[in-house]
Amino acid sequence: PTEELNKRATHARAVLGNRLFILGHHYQKDEVIQYADVTGDSLQLSQIAGQQTADYILFCGVHFMAETADILTTPQQAVILPDMRAGCSMADMANIDQTERSWSELQQLFGDTIVPLTYVNSTAAIKAFVGRNGGATVTSSNATEMVKWALGKKQRMLFLPDQHLGRNTVAELGIPLENMAIWNPIKQQLERQCEIDDVQVILWKGHCSVHMNFLPKHVETLRTKEPDRNILVHPECTYEVVSAADYAGSTKYIIDMIEASEPGSKWAIGTEMNLVNRLIADFPDRDIVSLNPFMCPCLTMNRIDLPHLTWALEELVEGRVINRIVVDAKTANEAKLALKQMM
Ligand code: 13P
Ligand code: SF4
Numbered sequence: 001p002t003e004e005l006n007k008r009a010t011h012a013r014a015v016l017g018n019r020l021f022i023l024g025h026h027y028q029k030d031e032v033i034q035y036a037d038v039t040g041d042s043l044q045l046s047q048i049a050g051q052q053t054a055d056y057i058l059f060c061g062v063h064f065m066a067e068t069a070d071i072l073t074t075p076q077q078a079v080i081l082p083d084m085r086a087g088c089s090m091a092d093m094a095n096i097d098q099t100e101r102s103w104s105e106l107q108q109l110f111g112d113t114i115v116p117l118t119y120v121n122s123t124a125a126i127k128a129f130v131g132r133n134g135g136a137t138v139t140s141s142n143a144t145e146m147v148k149w150a151l152g153k154k155q156r157m158l159f160l161p162d163q164h165l166g167r168n169t170v171a172e173l174g175i176p177l178e179n180m181a182i183w184n185p186i187k188q189q190l191e192r193q194c195e196i197d198d199v200q201v202i203l204w205k206g207h208c209s210v211h212m213n214f215l216p217k218h219v220e221t222l223r224t225k226e227p228d229r230n231i232l233v234h235p236e237c238t239y240e241v242v243s244a245a246d247y248a249g250s251t252k253y254i255i256d257m258i259e260a261s262e263p264g265s266k267w268a269i270g271t272e273m274n275l276v277n278r279l280i281a282d283f284p285d286r287d288i289v290s291l292n293p294f295m296c297p298c299l300t301m302n303r304i305d306l307p308h309l310t311w312a313l314e315e316l317v318e319g320r321v322i323n324r325i326v327v328d329a330k331t332a333n334e335a336k337l338a339l340k341q342m343m
Helices: 002-019 042-051 063-072 096-110 124-132 143-153 163-172 216-225 239-244 251-260 273-282 306-317 329-342
Strands: 020-025 038-040 056-060 078-080 114-119 136-138 156-160 180-184 189-191 201-204 230-233 266-270 287-290
Touching (some): 020 063, 056 306, 063 124, 096 114, 114 143, 124 329, 136 143, 143 163, 163 180, 163 201, 163 239, 216 239, 216 266, 230 239
Parallel strands (some): 020 038
16 A cells, blocks of 8 residues: 555665665656655756765666766766666667667768767667767757757767757757758668758657657647647657747756746646646646646656655665666766766
């Protein structure tokens, strides 16, 4: 029963004291978030992870986030993911062998005119690939600055693995859609509308299966039924949805917008369900709904639940470190180059 698990988790948490620090991503369930020492988006959590001195960093988020935490903490600190099945389908859309093959194809096409950027929602191996090729990581909070940096450095940019964050960011900077090509990693092919010399941005054909569930028809229906409702979406949504929305920005931006909004204001939010539900509960004087009436959970984020959290905590009390995430030293050093460039 939940009550029993909460008692056990609270007890174990107290026994571990300051030997343990718990990080919680905003998309986590309430039953987990209540134990987080700090909550944040991908950027905040990676920065905070690097500042901790606790022996154990328990990451309530997904695998790529725990890898980043391991890269930014010392080898003596153990980063733990309470359920190893908490992966990310977007990160899995760029595997390292495919990426290396794609990179040599792109070098054949464009020579030394491309710099790679990867969304932090990618594996440590992809971050390392980007680091050793002179690129950087980006998050949804700093994508604009990082894209400007990349295009100031080289004539072209390869953006991994989320085509939507890439397209939305680049379009906002005024680069026409025609000058963006899509790299299909399965066919190892460039899908383009312009002459090869005019390709400025190469978008990896990846996406977030959660944010893809917000559709232009949801925006259209709301516009007709409730023209006074503000539409606020995450830039992992498609270009069509982002351009039709009133506001688009990172998880932190979404939270800040709601915090700063007037009581009584009306919002439809296009992002992960746990966060939307928490905003609904935390701001009862705002009228908040999900842009998709059927809501959109991230199933892998939801793998982290109270039973897994309790298990991880109780094992630590017994001196057993389960589900430790370890990135090998070479990968970590190269990935750190990409992360440091961003930070
Ligand atoms: P941010 O936390 O950077 O907004 O990323 C959203 C996301 O999809 C996390 O998995
Ligand atoms: Fe991955 Fe999307 Fe889930 Fe974030 S919300 S962990 S990008 S699948």
